Amino acid sequence: MSEQKNLLSLRNIHKAFGGVIAIQDFSLDLKAGEIVALVGDNGAGKSTLIKIISGVYTPTSGDIELDGEAISFRDASTARAKGIEVVYQDLALADQQPVFMNMFLGRELTKPPFGLLDKQRMREESQQLVDELDVRIPSAASTISELSGGQRQGIAIARATHWASKLVLLDEPTAALGVAETARVEDQIAKLKEKNLAILIISHSLDQVFKLSDRICVLRRGKQIGVRETKNTDKNEIVSMITGVA
Amino acid sequence: MVVYIGFIAIFLFFAVTLYDDGFLTQRNLTNILLQTAPATIMAIGLVFALSAGEIDLSFGSIVAVSALTVAVVLQDYPLIVGVAAGLGVGVAIGALNGVLVAYLKLPSFLVTLATMGLFAGIARSMTDLRSVPVMNETFTGIFGSGKLFSLPSLVIWTAIGVGVGHLVYRQTRFGAHVLATGDNPRAALVTGIKVARIRLYVLMISGFTAGMAGLLYAGRLQAAKYTLGESDLMTVIAAVIVGGTALNGGKGSIIGALLGSLLMGMLNNGLILMNLRVSDQMIVRGLIILLAVAVSLRDSKR
Ligand SMILES: Nc1ncnc2c1ncn2[C@@H]1O[C@H](COP(=O)(O)OP(=O)(O)O)[C@@H](O)[C@H]1O
Ligand SMILES: [Mg+2]
Numbered sequence: 195m196s197e198q199k200n201l202l203s204l205r206n207i208h209k210a211f212g213g214v215i216a217i218q219d220f221s222l223d224l225k226a227g228e229i230v231a232l233v234g235d236n237g238a239g240k241s242t243l244i245k246i247i248s249g250v251y252t253p254t255s256g257d258i259e260l261d262g263e264a265i266s267f268r269d270a271s272t273a274r275a276k277g278i279e280v281v282y283q284d285l286a287l288a289d290q291q292p293v294f295m296n297m298f299l300g301r302e303l304t305k306p307p308f309g310l311l312d313k314q315r316m317r318e319e320s321q322q323l324v325d326e327l328d329v330r331i332p333s334a335a336s337t338i339s340e341l342s343g344g345q346r347q348g349i350a351i352a353r354a355t356h357w358a359s360k361l362v363l364l365d366e367p368t369a370a371l372g373v374a375e376t377a378r379v380e381d382q383i384a385k386l387k388e389k390n391l392a393i394l395i396i397s398h399s400l401d402q403v404f405k406l407s408d409r410i411c412v413l414r415r416g417k418q419i420g421v422r423e424t425k426n427t428d429k430n431e432i433v434s435m436i437t438g439v440a
Numbered sequence: 441m442v443v444y445i446g447f448i449a450i451f452l453f454f455a456v457t458l459y460d461d462g463f464l465t466q467r468n469l470t471n472i473l474l475q476t477a478p479a480t481i482m483a484i485g486l487v488f489a490l491s492a493g494e495i496d497l498s499f500g501s502i503v504a505v506s507a508l509t510v511a512v513v514l515q516d517y518p519l520i521v522g523v524a525a526g527l528g529v530g531v532a533i534g535a536l537n538g539v540l541v542a543y544l545k546l547p548s549f550l551v552t553l554a555t556m557g558l559f560a561g562i563a564r565s566m567t568d569l570r571s572v573p574v575m576n577e578t579f580t581g582i583f584g585s586g587k588l589f590s591l592p593s594l595v596i597w598t599a600i601g602v603g604v605g606h607l608v609y610r611q612t613r614f615g616a617h618v619l620a621t622g623d624n625p626r627a628a629l630v631t632g633i634k635v636a637r638i639r640l641y642v643l644m645i646s647g648f649t650a651g652m653a654g655l656l657y658a659g660r661l662q663a664a665k666y667t668l669g670e671s672d673l674m675t676v677i678a679a680v681i682v683g684g685t686a687l688n689g690g691k692g693s694i695i696g697a698l699l700g701s702l703l704m705g706m707l708n709n710g711l712i713l714m715n716l717r718v719s720d721q722m723i724v725r726g727l728i729i730l731l732a733v734a735v736s737l738r739d740s741k742r
Contacts, residue, residue: 271632286630288623290690291616299620300631302613310611 207256234413249273277359294320344375476705478653485649493622493689499650501559503669506654511572511664534647538640583659622689
């Protein structure tokens with residue numbers, strides 16, 4: 195595992211909003227097929243870090259390499275074009291549109307000769323994707339607003355996996371879900387690993403973090419407290435790293 | 441959808457109660473189609489604007505400005521120049537609305553409320569409140585009284601407008617982006633949709649359809665006046681809402697807007713045939729629109 199090339203390298207990332215330092219000297223490497231969990235209290239800078247990687251924010255200083263190539267994303271579209279997808283905290287779904295239109299939002303398939311929407315193909319491909327991840331919905335033509343929280347989360351994850359060729363970033367993917375739905379979404383996330391994608395997940399649930407991740411990275415008030423191999427640490431250590439209380 | 445039921449209900453109601461007054465005669469039904477043509481065309485543009493989460497209140501004023509522009513330009517220039525000027529003015533006013541909304545981030549309700557007043561004033565001053573005759577017979581044929589294969593040109597324009605509008609709305613990436621923008625602008629943005637550009641375009645489309653409605657009025661009446669389009673604001677908004685388009689974006693129907701517009705046309709026609717005083721017509725129409733809109737909105741929440 196350790197000889198494998200890094201998919202994503204973050205080196206000495208800083209980010210300040212005016213006087214507020216949100217991220218300070220952050221460095222992390224991610225490999226394909228690896229799940230890294232990002233943990234820390236509210237305001238620690240986790241969402242900011244995800245937005246930096248996905249091109250929503252530009253870091254004040256520091257370097258980002260993707261596949262060994264230095265990159266600077268001007269906006270979220272350039273990051274997406276490089277194979278980085280995000281599952282946002284608010285899911286970013288258009289509620290009154292059908293599942294298949296959400297799955298292909300901004301990247302709709304068209305058919306010759308007039309370039310009209312190929313709804314049938316989008317429906318079929320969406321159905322296949324949700325089936326693969328075992329997201330159980332009535333149909334790919336269902337409207338998002340008819341679905342439960344867990345089903346929506348499943349759609350957002352399925353969309354990200356479909357378009358991500360390298361990296362999926364998840365911001366608290368189960369925060370709003372019940373127990374059964376959480377378990378289902380966790381299974382879906384575990385499946386992304388099999389597709390050899392690198393995954394960075396923000397979570398407040400340490401149970402989840404220990405269940406899913408290979409490594410755990412702790413942030414406290416913008417500072418990187420440390421990175422641990424999940425199998426070589428325990429909840430007590432992580433909690434004390436998060437809170438700063440030994 | 442409620443509009444289908446309402447459409448059939450009102451049609452049957454008038455067919456029975458106004459049978460002796462000639463509601464069902466071919467001439468009267470054709471008349472309804474001809475009279476609603478401009479409103480239907482305006483409604484198409486409004487469906488795009490509302491679906492993207494914007495509103496256009498200025499289309500009535502655009503109708504007057506573009507009709508007057510065509511009438512004035514046709515006095516000295518050939519058909520094509522007049523048509524281009526009339527439509528161009530509509531698109532330009534729509535673009536003005538659009539730039540203020542999309543790039544200066546002003547709310548479309550306030551922007552178009554202001555431009556509604558602004559261009560109503562400009563329409564009044566363009567010809568000093570005078571009506572301008574349209575003598576160009578090719579123009580009045582194409583946009584008014586003419587026929588093709590025994591179909592009135594206004595009916596043909598309505599069909600083209602609805603057909604093209606429906607296709608663009610339902611079957612193109614642009615239509616999908618309009619709906620996504622109105623549904624959840626943040627989701628649209630993070631999936632790479634150029635949300636600001638969509639907002640600009642829908643207001644330009646609304647300007648274009650209002651311009652087209654101006655041409656149809658000028659063609660049918662063979663004259664243009666500042667009052668054209670003035671009374672269409674309520675009718676067209678009601679037609680669109682009754683037709684199943686959401687006021688706050690993300691959902692709509694061009695076919696529904698057509699039916700809504702025909703429904704409003706039947707209502708107007710029926711109230712006139714009932715020999716109600718104009719003031720009573722306005723009251724009854726207002727009440728029925730209120731009812732229709734309330735029922736449609738309840739229906740769409742389910
Ligand atoms: N756009 C912004 N402008 C100003 N300050 C911000 C902005 N985004 C985040 N911050 C600040 O950066 C810090 C980290 O925020 P965030 O990354 O959202 O934390 P977390 O996701 O870990 O809860 C907080 O102090 C927050 O107030
Ligand atoms: Mg956060």
